[in-house]
Amino acid sequence: MDTHEFVKKYLVDRKGTHCSKWDGLQEKFGRSDLLPLWIADMEFRTCDAIVDALKERVSQGVFGYSFVPDSYYTALDHWMQERHHSSVPREWVRFSTGCVTGIAWSIAAFTRPGDACMILTPVYYPFHNVVTNNHRRLVTVPLHYEKGYATMDFDAIEKAIVEQDVKLFVQCSPHNPMGRVWTEEELDQVLSICARHHVLVVSDEIHQDIILGDKPFIPAAAVKGGKYRDNLIILNSATKSFNLATLLHSHIIIPNPKLREQYDAFASGMNRTEVSVLGALATQTAYEKGGAWLDGLLQVIRRNYRDLKAQFHKELPEATVCALEGTYLVMVDLRPYVKPEDIHSFIQDKCQLAVDYGEWFGEGYQGFIRLNLATSPTLIQEAAQRIVHALKD
Ligand SMILES: Cc1ncc(COP(=O)(O)O)c(C=O)c1O
Structure with missing residues (x-):
């Protein structure tokens, strides 16, 4: 199954299902109007056999x-x-x-x-x-x-x-x-x-x-x-x-x-x-x-990573999209564009995104954000576009 087919078949709207990623925004980030790329689960329905x-x-x-x-x-x-x-x-x-x-x-x-x-x-x-x-x-x-x-x-x-x-x-x-x-x-x-x-x-x-x-x-x-x-x-x-x-x-x-x-x-x-x-x-x-379903999912994650990297490379070449050999969670270093201490207000107020912040994972990573790529390519493109536009404004 190619990427397009996988997304079409398995993408679900999780809003209103008591899911942490979408419905837990208010509690975690203090507002509910953010595009969520935090937490580590997916927008995809699991395989039919399950x-x-x-x-x-x-x-x-x-x-x-x-x-x-x-x-x-x-x-x-x-x-x-x-x-x-x-x-x-x-x-x-x-x-x-x-x-x-x-x-x-x-x-x-x-x-x-x-x-x-x-x-x-x-x-x-x-x-x-x-x-x-x-x-x-x-x-x-x-x-x-x-x-x-x-x-x-x-x-x-x-x-x-x-x-x-x-x-x-x-x-x-x-x-x-x-x-x-x-x-x-x-x-x-x-x-x-x-x-x-x-x-x-x-x-x-x-x-x-x-x-x-x-x-x-x-x-x-x-x-x-x-x-x-x-x-x-x-x-x-x-x-x-x-x-x-x-x-x-x-x-x-x-x-x-x-x-x-x-x-x-x-x-x-x-x-x-x-x-x-x-x-x-x-x-x-x-x-x-579940093997074939998983292989389909991996194609979507690879594509999202490729798109994200390409978009940043073109529009924000000083940002670093970190290596992604495994997992669907990618770190992005925005420090060349955003002062580390301003990263929360930039991401939340200017871009209206919800992400995992670098400093949650360890000292020295303030200014990094972690994005969840196990979602639709459209959402990833939208998130990247918001960051690009906010920085170019
Ligand atoms: C490395 C790692 N371990 C454990 C977990 C959570 O696993 P569980 O829900 O089974 O406790 C995660 C979730 O993102 C993870 O990334």
Whole structure:
């Protein structure tokens, strides 16, 4: 399906559906007349097979206790093997209601209050809060940023680990908001530093399927043939790829049996760790039947990124549209045109846009904005045009 067909078939008007992106503008930004490009979900209806499977299941009208069938694990393993050349044996898999919850539970299961947890900034802002709200010490190490491209500063990472006695590293791979799909060499380096210093790695791979360029996504569990598996907790789900966030179903994947035992001991104290029957069904159906839909979606995101880059390049050549190897969330550096301290009033009052602001993700990024490209090309063009016009006025 080409871009045009995909948009025509799946684009929906979400206004008036209690959706955060459109109907939550007033609460988040203090006004409701903004064009929203914030938050990380989509304007696209999920694939037909998922909707059909849910309808059929809902029509039973019974939502009592149930369990995840064998076929679920087969579907997950096939998807991971086919898309990412990495197997996920059933016994590694645990469930949670979301990847951020997965981070919180990993922190609770594997560290103690006061322990240091490291993140590489800028990064998805709940990474910061989930550490501090769980009374752990937040250690931030800035990514190296140059001309729209972020890389890891391995010396700074190792120094922080040693000096701050870091116990756990929350990795974002692919990276939100810097759009990086880390190479195997990069992952090998950071994972080997962590292994050397006994730092447990929680790898949030929720964006694993949104890969836009030639660079393949490498699951942390597959780096160098699985060399770091024993030191890994992997978090992923179908929710970002298939727009299923509120079905509240995601994976906590733990290859090391000792860590699994430790995790299970923690989880047993939480009363209930059952799964949402609709979340599990939607996820299984996504993995069994959603491949073509996802490929169609990726074409739309690629096109939106291309259009955005071209429009900025032509009209605002000093702005930097950052790399987008993965995810549908792109950072744009507007500092050559807008003073960082004026960015909110410029975006909100002059352009009437709602975006995620760079400084929400980490220090030093005021003047950047993050735009959500999982929407119609028309909306992206309109947003870019508003920025161009506001600057030219
Ligand atoms: C890296 C990352 N992790 C987790 C989430 C949220 O996941 P969940 O809704 O499953 O907690 C997001 C959403 O944007 C994200 O970008």
